[in-house]
Amino acid sequence: MKITSKFDPSKIEKKWYQYYLDNNLFDSYVDPKKKAYTILIPPPNVTGALHMGHMLNNTLQDILIRRARLLGYNACWVPGTDHASIATEAKVVKWLEEKGISKSNLTREQFIDYAWQWTKKYGGKILDQLQKIGCSCDWKRTKFTLDESLSASVIDVFIDLYNKGLIYKGYRMVHWDPQAQTTLSDEEVQYEEIKGKLYYLNYPIKGSPKYLTIATTRPETILGDTALCVHPQDRRYASFVGKTAIVPIANREIPIISDSYVDKEFGTGCLKVTPAHDPNDKELGEKHQLEFLDIFNQDGTLNALGLHYENQDRFVVRHKIIEELTKLGKLVKAENYTTNVGKSERTRAIIEPKVSEQWFLKMEELAQPALKAVLEEDIKLYPKKFLNTYKYWMENIRDWNISRQLWWGHRIPVYYYGKNKDSFVVAKSKTQALKKAQEISKNPSLRESDLTQDPDVLDTWFSSWLWPISVFDGIRKPQNPEINYYYPTTALVTGPDILFFWVARMIVSGFEFREEKPFHNVFLTGLVRDHLGRKMSKQLGNSPDPNNLIGTYGADGVRVGLMLSTSAGNDLLFNEKLCRQGKNFSNKIWNAFRLIKSWNGNAITQPTKAQLQALYWFENRFFQALGQINLAFERYRISDALMITYKLVWEDYCSWFLEIIKPKYGAPISSEVVDKVKELFEKLIRIMHPFMPFITEEINSQLIKKAPTLIHATWPESAEFDANCLDNFHLVKQIITGFRNLRKQHNIPFTSPLRVHQIAPVASKNEPLIYLDLFGDCIEKIGYLTMDTSKPEPQEGLTLSVDTFRFWIAHISNQNRTPSPKKNIGDSKEAIRNYLRGLIASSQSDEEKHFIKKTENEFFRLHSFLDSIESKLKNTRFLENAPVSIIKREKEKKVDTQKKIQQLIQDIKEF
C-alpha cells in the first residue's frame, strides 16, 4: 500500500473486515479453559435501518468486546434481530398497499407469507450496516426472534407460565390503537399535550325542568354514557342523586349517582360516566354496576350505538355532535383546554381506551427476585441514577398485557374447542391440543377442524425478554453446554428508554427460567440528540446517514467521534464536528506511523541522552495512562478511557516524545531507539484497537507484526510507574513552555520552528542538572539556558548566560540593533541589572531608554519564572529511577556537558 500523508480508510476497512470474516476471527466456541465474556446485542427491529442510536450502542459493545478479547477472555457477541410485530406488520401492510394488495383481502397464511418475503428481502439490512462500523459479532450465531428455536421457546414459556397460573384471560381497559387495530401496552403509549376544548353540556332531568351541566373534552362519548356522578358531599347536587338524567341526542335515561371519586372543584363538579371508554369511569361503572356501552368500532368509527353517526370517525363525530348539541341548546359553553392525549408509539394514532378481552401475565410475584437483584447490586446499573426509577417501577408493577391483535408474531398457543369462552386448552401444537381437548371435554369425536386457535399473537417483548436464554437455546435445553458457559452474560448495553420494556423483563425471565440473573452489568447509554438537543427523528431530518458519515470520516473516525461525546449515561448531543476530530486523530496516528516507519536505525549510532530520557519517561507515562484507562473501563466510562488514550497518543507520544526522539533530518538514529519507539507505539496501537479497529490493524500489519492480527494480540499488562520521573518531566515541559511563551510575547522571528531537540538532564551532581537546547537548528542564534547546580553553594536564581541575554535584547529591539559590547558582564542578576542601568544612562533617546526599561522588565520576568521552578529542579534527578541498563550506558557515553556548553557559549560570542 502506498503511503500518503493523508490517511484513506475506505480500502483498509473493507480489506480487514473481510479478512476477519474469512478467518472466522470473531467466532466463539465453548472453551472451559477460558473465561467467557458475553454480550448480546439488543436486537434491532428487523425492519430497522441503522441510526445514530444503533451506532452508539453497537460501537460501545464492540469496544467492550474487542477489549475483552485482548484481555484474553473468550469474547462472544451474539447478533440478531427482533421481529417487532407492530412495526413490521405496519411496514408490510404499507408495502402491500403499494402493490395494490389490501391486508383485509388476504388470509392469515397469505399475509404471513408476504411478511416473510418482505423480511427476507428488506429485513436485517441493519446487520450488514453494523459490519461497516467494524462490529466484531460472531455472525454464525445470528438469531431472529422468529427463528424456530426461539419461537418454540416462547411457546414453551407461555405454556409453562399458564400452567403455573400466572397467565390469565381478562377484561381490561386497554389502550387501543385504531389504526393498527391492536392493543398496546402502557409503555407503547406516549402522552402529548394537545390543545382542545372543554365543553359544558346540559343533561335534562327526567320529570323536572332542571338540568345538570357536565364538562367533557370528548362530547362524542356521551352516546356511551351510562350515569352522571357527583360528589356525595356536594350540596349543590345533593337533591339530584337518585334521580334520572337524559342523555342528549340518544335520549337514553341514566341514573345520577354519587361517588367521592368526583372532584368538586373540576369543571362543574358533575361527571358523566362512560365506563367503556375511560379507565376511571370503568372503575366507577364496576363499582356501581353500570352498563358498559362500547360505541366504537375497531377502526375508531362509531358503531350502531352511535345512531346516525354510525361508521363516522370519532373526530368527525366530535365536531358534528357539537353542532347538533348547539342546535339543541344543550351546549352551555366551550373553554379552551389543554389535555394530555395518549398516542401510539408506532402509528402516532390517538389511543382509544377500550374494554377488551386480553391475555395477561401476573407480574407481582415474578418481579420480586428481579427487584432484589438490582437493589442488592447483584446486577449493576451504570450509571446508578437509574436505580431509583427501576425500583419504583418494579414495586408498582402491573400485570403485563401480552396479547396483540396482529398476525405477525408468535401466535398464542390457545385452542378453543367449544363455543364457551372458557372451552380452551393450551398446547404446543394443534395435535396436542386436540388430545387435551378430547380429554377435557370428554368428547373423543372432536376433530382438529373443530379447534380454533386464538387469533392473537404475543407482544414482541414476550419473545425478547427471553433473549439471553433463548439465543443459547436454554429454555428448551436447560443443560445445554452453551447456555451453561455463556450465561449469565457479562454486560448489556442499551438505552434507558427500554429499561422497563426489555431490561427489567429480561431480569424477571432470567430468574424465573434459570434462577439466575441474565447479566452482571447493565450499561445504559444516553439518547442521541442533535446538537440543539432535539431527538433525532426522521420528521426533523436531523439524523445523519451513517453510511455517509463512514464514507466521509471513516469508520474509525465516526467511532471516535461518537465516543468522545458520550459521557456516561447522559444524552449525547451529536455533532458531526466530533467525527472530524476522530478523522483527524486517525490521520495523526497514521502520520506518526509514517514517521516511525521512515527511520532506519543502525547499530553504530548511540542513543542520545535525550532519547534515553524520553524513552524512560514515556514508558512511565504509558503505564500511568494505562492504569487510568483500565479504571475508566471498569467503571464503564468509555469516553474517559478514549480521552485519556487520545491525549496520551497525540500530546505525549506525538508532540513530546516523538519530537524529542526525532533526529535532525538526515541524521542517523540508533536502531535500539527505533526498536523501542516501535515497541511503545505498538503498545499504543493495542490500546487504541478497541476504539479504532481498522487503522490499528493496518499499522500492526505494516509495522510490528508481533501478532498476526490484533484479534490475536493481548492487552498490555499494567505495571508500576515512576511518578517522580513524570513530575520531573512535567517541570521540563513547564520550562520549555515558558520559553516558548516568552519568545512568542516578543514576537521573535525564527527561521525554523521551535522544537525541543535535546533535553539532557544527567545524573551526576557535578554536572549541570539540565540543559535545554530549545531551538534546535537555530542554536547559534539563541543560545542555551543552563542551570548549573555544580556549585555547592545555593545560588541566587539561575545562571543565565549573558550572551543569551544579549541576544534577547537584540531580537527584542530589531535586527539592526545588536548590542555591541561583547565583554562578559557577569551572570548574576546584580551584574545584569547594573549593566542595564549603564545602558539606560548612556542611551541617546527616550525611545531607547523606554526600550531598555522594557527589556529589563522582561528579563526579570524571565528570571523570576526560572526562579520559581529552580527550587523544585534542584533536587531533581531524572535518571535516578531509570533502569540500570540505561544508567550504565549513560555513564559510558557520558559527555562533559559543561564543556560542551562552554564551547557553545564561545560559539555564540563569536557569532
Next chain:
RNA sequence: GGGUACUUAGCUCAGUUUGGUUCAGAGCACUUGGUUUACACCCAAGGGGUCAGGGGUUCGAAUCCCUUAGUACCCACCA
C-alpha cells in the same frame, strides 16, 4: 399533580461519594504566530468561569444544609 436528577469557560462535559495538594479542569471552538524534511486533517503560544441566584454551617465550600429560579427525565393522568 407525584418523584428523581441536573445548572461549572462560547459549546459538550469531568470534578461533588469523603469540604483542604488536579480546585477551578478537559476536549472542541476562539485569538495570535508559524509551511520545517510525519502530519495545515499540522505545530506553537495565548485569552475565557462570582462553579445558576441568595442565605447558612465551617478556620476553610464548586463540594455539606436551607432557599429561589430554570432545565431534563420518570411515574400518574382529573372529566
